[in-house]
Amino acid sequence: MKLSAEQIEKLYQFTRQHYVEYYDLQTELVDHLANAIEEQWQQNPKLSFQESLQIEFKKFGVFGFMDVVGQRQSALNKKYNKLVLNELKTFFSVPKIIGTVAAIGIVFYLMKQLQGDFWVVQSFFFVLVISYFAGMVILTQRNKKRNKQNGKKWLLKEIIFGYSSSAGLINLPIQFSLHLKGENYHDGFLLLFSFLLILLGLTEYIMLVLIPSKAEDFLKETYPEYEIVN
Amino acid sequence: MKNSQLYKGSLTTIVMKLLEENGRMYGYEITQKVKEITKGELKITEGALYPALHKLEAEGVLEVEIENVDNRLRKYYKLTEKGTSETVNRLAELEEFIKNMQSIVNPKLT
Numbered sequence: 001m002k003l004s005a006e007q008i009e010k011l012y013q014f015t016r017q018h019y020v021e022y023y024d025l026q027t028e029l030v031d032h033l034a035n036a037i038e039e040q041w042q043q044n045p046k047l048s049f050q051e052s053l054q055i056e057f058k059k060f061g062v063f064g065f066m067d068v069v070g071q072r073q074s075a076l077n078k079k080y081n082k083l084v085l086n087e088l089k090t091f092f093s094v095p096k097i098i099g100t101v102a103a104i105g106i107v108f109y110l111m112k113q114l115q116g117d118f119w120v121v122q123s124f125f126f127v128l129v130i131s132y133f134a135g136m137v138i139l140t141q142r143n144k145k146r147n148k149q150n151g152k153k154w155l156l157k158e159i160i161f162g163y164s165s166s167a168g169l170i171n172l173p174i175q176f177s178l179h180l181k182g183e184n185y186h187d188g189f190l191l192l193f194s195f196l197l198i199l200l201g202l203t204e205y206i207m208l209v210l211i212p213s214k215a216e217d218f219l220k221e222t223y224p225e226y227e228i229v230n
Numbered sequence: 231m232k233n234s235q236l237y238k239g240s241l242t243t244i245v246m247k248l249l250e251e252n253g254r255m256y257g258y259e260i261t262q263k264v265k266e267i268t269k270g271e272l273k274i275t276e277g278a279l280y281p282a283l284h285k286l287e288a289e290g291v292l293e294v295e296i297e298n299v300d301n302r303l304r305k306y307y308k309l310t311e312k313g314t315s316e317t318v319n320r321l322a323e324l325e326e327f328i329k330n331m332q333s334i335v336n337p338k339l340t
Contacts, residue, residue, distance in 0.1 A: 005301045027303050028257060032276065034302055035258035061277050071281030075288035224296040225303050 001041050003034045007049055014053065018064050023152040024223050025072055029065060033057070072155060076222075080159045083218065087206045088199075100198065107194035115184060128200055135208035152229065156222050160215050237272065241282050243324050244274075246291070246309065246317040254295060254308035257283065283307055291316055 003011075011030040020026050033056050040052040047055075057064065091100045114120045143161035147153055185193075211218070219226050237244075248263055249255060255263070260283075261274045286292045291313035295306040309317060 002300050003302075008302050028280065028305050031256065031299075031302050031304050032258045032280075034300070035256075039262075059276055061275070063277075067277045068280045072284045075281075075284040079288045224294055225305070228296065228298070228303070 001045070002038060003049075008034060010049070011053070014057075015065065018057075020065050020069055021153050022069075022072075022155040022158070023229070024154055024156075024225070025065075025069060027225060029068070076156050076159055079222070080156065083211060084203065084206055087210055088202060091202050100202070104191075104194045104198050107197055108191055111185075111190050111194060112187070124197065128197075128204060132204050132208070135204070139208065139212060154219060154223060154226065157215065157219055160211055160218070238278075240324060241274065241278060242286060243317075243320045245279070245282060245286065246313065246320060249292070249307060249309050250314065250317050254306040256304050256306050286313070 008030060011033050012026055014033075015026045015029050020029060033053065036056040036059075037049065037052045040047055040055065061067070090096055111121055139161045143157065244264065245260060248260060252263070257276075257279060261276065261279060264272055264274050283292065287294060287307070290310060292307045293310050293313075295308065297304050297306065
């Protein structure tokens with residue numbers, strides 16, 4: 001005996017009740033539970049839907065689906081970091097590297113000229129940090145609105161739009177800028193500084209603009225079902 | 231999984247070997263296949279299988295396909311090109327491990 005569409009919907013509800021928020025994971029777990037229940041019915045046709053569901057759920061252990069959700073999260077975080085890194089790499093290979101090096105050069109030159117007025121450099125950092133947070137807030141809001149429209153959450157989408165593991169990264173420029181004083185810094189130090197500034201700026205651009213703009217492609221690649229249900 | 235500590239490290243290799251033989255498989259099918267091959271001796275737990283599958287997918291070893299079967303969506307896993315060559319390495323590693331364990335557990339007297 002096969003499960004009805006109504007029972008499948010009940011299984012989706014069941015996963016939601018057990019803290020599986022994301023549609024991609026729900027789908028996989030629903031199919032698993034459905035297969036297991038159908039297998040049980042072959043052995044013992046008298047079992048009710050609820051009874052066999054409870055038997056199967058117990059097999060996931062005391063933490064239920066939590067382990068599966070947690071591990072899926074860390075796997076997709078890794079995937080996201082890889083996406084950022086891959087985009088970043090393109091800025092350090094031909095032809096984009098020409099622009100990157102030029103930008104580092106300009107920042108270096110400016111810093112050398114502005115050594116007395118380090119507040120100018122500090123405000124650069126300030127702008128970087130503020131725009132990062134502002135960008136994240138805007139992205140998250142936009143995604144929330146979209147989620148409300150179709151009611152399905154996708155884990156990778158949540159990571160791309162707003163929930164990001166690298167928020168700690170932005171602490172670095174704050175620390176840097178606080179420790180700057182108007183002294184005569186060594187050229188090597190200034191160069192390293194310019195490099196870091198550009199690197200942060202690029203990472204921010206990739207996370208806030210580039211990857212969200214390609215999000216649909218990444219989602220379709222990760223989730224073949226994305227197109228079917230959306 | 232029976233005596234899970236001993237099998238834990240080999241779970242991904244087991245999954246890759248099965249996919250190499252069977253082409254594409256879905257989660258539940260993998261648990262059943264292992265049970266069948268080992269005549270119920272080895273049971274892969276759900277809590278261990280899916281994290282392993284997701285990790286391999288994120289590493290680019292596996293790719294997924296979706297199909298609509300019996301009122302529901304089914305997610306199939308199969309090896310990527312990278313995964314196929316990786317399977318050869320991991321199997322060789324596992325065989326080496328088994329050989330070493332055997333010589334430790336059953337040392338031949340010379």
